[in-house]
Amino acid sequence: MEKQANNLLNITSLNTYYKLLFILLIFTLSANLSAQEVNYNSGTKYTIGEIKVAGNTNFGESTIISFSRLKKGDVIQIPGEKLSNAIKKLWGTNLFSSIDVYIINVEGSTIDLEIELYDLPELNEVTIEGVKKGKKDELIADNKLNKGTKVTENLITTTENYIENKYKKNGFYNTKVTVTTKEINDSIEKQRVNMLVYIDKGEKVKIKDIDFEGNEKLSDKKLRKAMKNTKRKNPIRILKRSKYIEENYKEDLVAVIDKYKEKGYRDARIISDTIVVNNDKSISLKINVEEGEKYTFGKISFVGNTVYSDEQLSRVLRIDEGSTYNGVELRKRIADDSKPDALDLTNLYQNNGYLFSTINPVEISADGNVIDLEIRISEGKPAYFNKISVVGNDKTNDHVIYRELRTRPGQLYSRSNVIRTIRELGQLGFFDAQQISPNLNNANPNEGTLDMEYSVVERGSSQIELQGGYGGGGFIGTLGLSFNNFSLKNIFNKEAYTPIPMGDGQSLSLRLQASRFFQTYSFSFSEPWLGGEEPIRLTTSISHSRQFLFNPQTRNADKSRRFNITGISVGIAKRLKVPDDYFQLSQAIGFQHYDLQNYNTGLFTFGDGTSNNLSYTVALSRNNTFTDPxxxxxxxxxxxxxKFSLPYSVFNNVDYKALNQEREGLLDIRDDVNNSTIDRENAASRIGEIDQERFKxxxxxxxxxxxxxxxxxxxxxxxxxxxxxxxxxxxxxxxxxxxxxxxxxxxxxxxxxxxxxxxxxxxxxxxxxxxxxxxxxxxxxxxxxxxxxxxxxxxxxxxxxxxxxxxxxxxxxxxxxxxxxxxxxxxxxxxxxxxxxxxxxxxxxxxxxxxxxxxxxxxxxxxxxxxxxx
CATH class of the missing domain: 2.40.160.50 (membrane protein fhac: a member of the omp85/tpsb transporter family)
Structure with missing residues (x-):
């Protein structure tokens, strides 16, 4: 029998669920179709005879029939649930653009079906117009517009919506995106399409004005100032632009209400806000507010507190009866989310072990615009750390991290100690300070225990300096190597070289610099935990420098005339506990030997000789900068x-006053052009001898x-x-x-x-x-x-x-x-x-x-x- 004209299950142009409803309706009406079409009785049960597959698809007939869950010999009712479920299954694959089911023959109680379907086209190429080249790859990746992707109506719609919202967030409020596809006619059997994404960003929408209505207590200026990210056009403003971004605008509307709450207007609300498009394509914001009455704080009582007295809690809350009601400040005094170490009630409890405590302010009376508050506290059990762990440290050894932790198993929970631990790990310089995360696990309020896991992300802690350039009359080359997470104990362990021994938190630095006129060599080593028990830093360094005098005739370095410095230093730095443990006391002893050989310049009055610098340095420092160094x-x-040297003049029996007087007289002789050359040279020579004695x-x-x-x-x-x-x-x-x-x-x-x-x-x-x-x-x-x-x-x-x-x-x-x-x-x-x-x-x-x-x-x-x- 030929396939009839009536397509009983054509659901091409509607979405899935509406299409299914349409199918059932067609089945219901189909009993009254004209006699020349296939005759069947609505509601009658039939046995499936043959099932054929037609259309254009790369899937095999058996695969499609199997996936539809229909098979020869099944008893189905038309209309019926079994046939509807088969259609749902095929549509649910998101592989087809059209699915039609035809009844092609009815003989008695046997019915033959044909499933005609067409594969969804695959994406071949994507062309994006309307944006710079650098943005195109980003948009393709964000929307997963990869070659071979099935092109569905949902893909097209979500692509349009995503791009529009992306640019609206950046101030292009009138962005319009159009996605079209064009079928490719080639020898490949698969249906493929090219996609064109056209983006019309339009101009950035600028805010011409922000007007408030209904405000009598607070001026427009104060309310506009409260809006931190939504600003009107102002040519002298640099840091905040006047573009309209909906997300920021909604946040700023909340900030306007918070400003009222800070001034005591607890019931303030925004009745409406309207965007007006101006003739110059800018917009104006019209915000209608209802201010309400001004309130003051009344009596504040505490309920449920046993650990701290009312007086102690009042000192932390710092809100007096009769003061202007400030809902924003009340919230911060209970829990200030913007400052992890803030002085608030939540931190008072959590810094002393009460992790599971909850604190809620409840208004119990508002008579006469005076608000009486009840601060209801559920203290819970004190919480103790059960297990402390660190994850993510692939290079840094565990002991280097654990010695910096301020939290220990069995220790009472303290939020301030957790925050301090994050800071100490960030200050090490071995981890990305922005990604250090404390994770509370297995918190058990009934038993009062929790596990703490610190998640870290290693970053490169070694640095290389390799540079060259011209300066001081010649080429200057520099090679510097700094290993800031070095492991000295593994220096003879071949397996530890990856490419150098690392993981023990030590610092090793080598630096070489040279040109025609000077050479500098330096080496330093630092151990931050000398002995491994306390944070005592040992630092040692050795350096040697050679400076050659410039010869103006040859315009080269005269290596027979040189100035050498050799130095060595050893230092100890210890973290203190008083006044607090942010303080550090450091001490160092250094020695430098200066050697001048025929090196006469304006800086030194003697060109031949030596000088020695033995010094002691003591420093007191305090560093509590936040996490990222x-x-x-x-x-x-x-x-x-x-930094000071020994007072040699006290015990070396040299009369420096007499030497100084002699030097002053010789300076007059040297600088007087009327004196003979011999006298002036002799005076200069003697001045050099005196200075050699002064600065030995x-x-x-x-x-x-x-x-x-x-x-x-x-x-x-x-x-x-x-x-x-x-x-x-x-x-x-x-x-x-x-x-x-x-x-x-x-x-x-x-x-x-x-x-x-x-x-x-x-x-x-x-x-x-x-x-x-x-x-x-x-x-x-x-x-x-x-x-x-x-x-x-x-x-x-x-x-x-x-x-x-x-x-x-x-x-x-x-x-x-x-x-x-x-x-x-x-x-x-x-x-x-x-x-x-x-x-x-x-x-x-x-x-x-x-x-x-x-x-x-x-x-x-x-x-x-x-x-x-x-």
Whole structure:
């Protein structure tokens, strides 16, 4: 029998469930079809005879019939559930664009069926128009538009919706996306289509105005200020743009209500908000508010507290009867989610073991706009740590991590200890500080126990510095290797080299630098837990430098005239417990030997001879900066240090006063051009001998202070405030201040060629070491403000931009010292931290003041930053 014209089960153009309803309706009506079509009785049961498959599909006939769960000999009812389920099964595969079922023959109680279906087309190529090339691959990946993907109506719809929402979030509120497909006619049997995605972003929608209606207690200005991320157009605003982003707008509407709650208007609400499209394609926001009445706090009582008295809880809550009702502050005083270490009631309990405590404020009366509160507390059992574990440390050995943990098995739970542990793990520098996560497991309120798992993600902790360039009249090459998670004990273990022994938290650094005019070699090693029982850091370093005098005639290095420095130092630093355990006391002994051989320059008054520097340094520091050492968001870091030598002039029986008087007389002879050449040369030679005696053993003291404070004023912005001070003095004024250990201010702060023990102080906007005299200053101060914003803080790279203003100066003595007489600068820059290369950056600084001896301001300077953090 020929296939009849009536398609009883055609469900091509409707979605699945409507199509099924349509099928049942057709079956119900089909009993009244004309006589020339297949005759069957609605509601009658038939036995399936033959089942055929037609259409265009790559699936075999037996596969389709098997998947439909229909088979020859089955008894079905038309219409009936069994046939409907078969259709659902086929549609549920999402493999077909059309499914038709025909009755092709009826003989008595036997019925023959034909399933006609067409495969969904496969995606061949995707073309995206309307966006930049760099965004296309991202959109294809996000929407999984891979070659061979089945093209369904759902795929097209979700692609359109995803792209529209993506651009709307970025301020393109009128984005329209159209997805079309075109069938490919080729020799391949599979049906394939090319897809065209056309994106019309339109212009970014700017907010022209934000108007409030119904507000009498708070002005439009105050309410607009409460909206942190939704701003109207303002040409002088830089950090916050005026684009409309729906998600941010909804959050800011909540912020408006919070502003009312802070002022006592507990019942304030937004009645309506409307978006008005202006003729210039900008929009205006109309927000209608209902302020309600102003409330005050009444009596506040505590219920359920046994661990702490009402008085103790009141001191933490810090809300007085009769004060203006502030719902936002009340919430923070109970649990401040924005500050993990905040002084609030929740932390009071959780820092003392009551992890399972709950605290809820309940209004029990609001008569006369006075709200009486009942703070209901369920303390629960004290919680104790049962099991402490760390996961994710593939390179770092367990003992290096566990010794930093502030939580121990059997210890009473303390939220502050958990937070401190996260900070200590981040400060190690071995893990990505942004991904350290404390996970509470198996918390049992009935038994009062829990397990704590710290999840860490290792990051590269070793760095390599390999660079070359021209400077100082020739090529300069540098090779530096820093291994910050080294393992000394495995240095002879061949299996531990991957590529170097790692995992014990030690630091090993090697650095070589050379040119035609100088060579520098240095080695340092640090063990942070000497003996393994306490955090006592042992640091040792050895260095050797050679400087060759420049010969102006040959324009080359004269290696017969050189200045050598050999140095060694050993230091111990111990973490203190008083006043708190953020303090550290460090002590070091250092020795440097200076050897000048026919090296006559303006810096030293003797060209042949030696000098020795044996010094003791003691420093007290406190560092509680927040978790990430690369991008701290809070806390402070200060160091006060004193470095001094032995007072040799007290016991070496040298009359420095007489030597100084003789030197002053000889200076007059040397500098008087009327004297004979022989007399002047003899005077200069004798001055060198006197200075050789004065500086055979360096006698000095140096005090320094540095401080950094980090605050988070808004959003992700971080403000770094910094101050520095240094002073180099002499025990004996007749002996004078030494020519070494001096301060040189200006530039990028990189002291790659500082062979005389000088300290190079960074001050952007000026050339290197340009703000000090030729011999360097004996006193300096510096002040900085730096605003930072992170671009990314990912594991592979941390990038942030910055702007800065700073000022500083150096002085030769206290008579000239004026802390307000400084060289000022401002500018902007970029920092990139990659684990393998350390911190890299560039700064553009503008010096507002002239260099010494000049009258015009210095202007713009470019500084490249390598391995430093400002």
């Amino acid at each position: 690369i991008y701290p968001t809070g806390g402070s870091n200060f160091t006060a240090s004193a 053993w360096l006698e000095f003291y140096k005090v320094k202070f540095t401080g950094d404070w980090y605050t988070n004023p808004v959003d992700k912005l971080v403000l770094r405030s910094a101050v520095e001070f240094g002073f180099l003095g002499a025990y004996n004024n007749d002996r004078g201040v030494i020519p070494f250990e001096r301060f040189f201010v200006g530039g990028d702060g990189l002291g790659n060629r500082t062979l005389d023990g000088r300290e190079v102080i960074q001050l952007r906007g000026y050339p290197n070491q340009s703000l000090s005299s030729q011999d360097g200053g004996t006193i300096y101060n510096k002040f900085s403000l730096e605003l930072r914003y992170p671009i990314t803080l990912g594991q592979q790279a941390k990038i942030y931009g910055l702007t800065f203003i700073e000022g500083g100066a150096s002085f030769n003595n206290f008579r000239d010292y004026n802390p307000f007489n400084i060289n000022r600068s401002a500018g902007f820059g970029l920092r990139i931290f990659m684990p393998a290369f350390g911190l890299l950056g560039i700064d553009f600084g503008h010096g507002f003041d002239p260099l010494p001896g000049q009258t015009q301001k210095n202007g713009w300077e470019t500084h490249f930053i390598i391995g430093q953090q400002f």
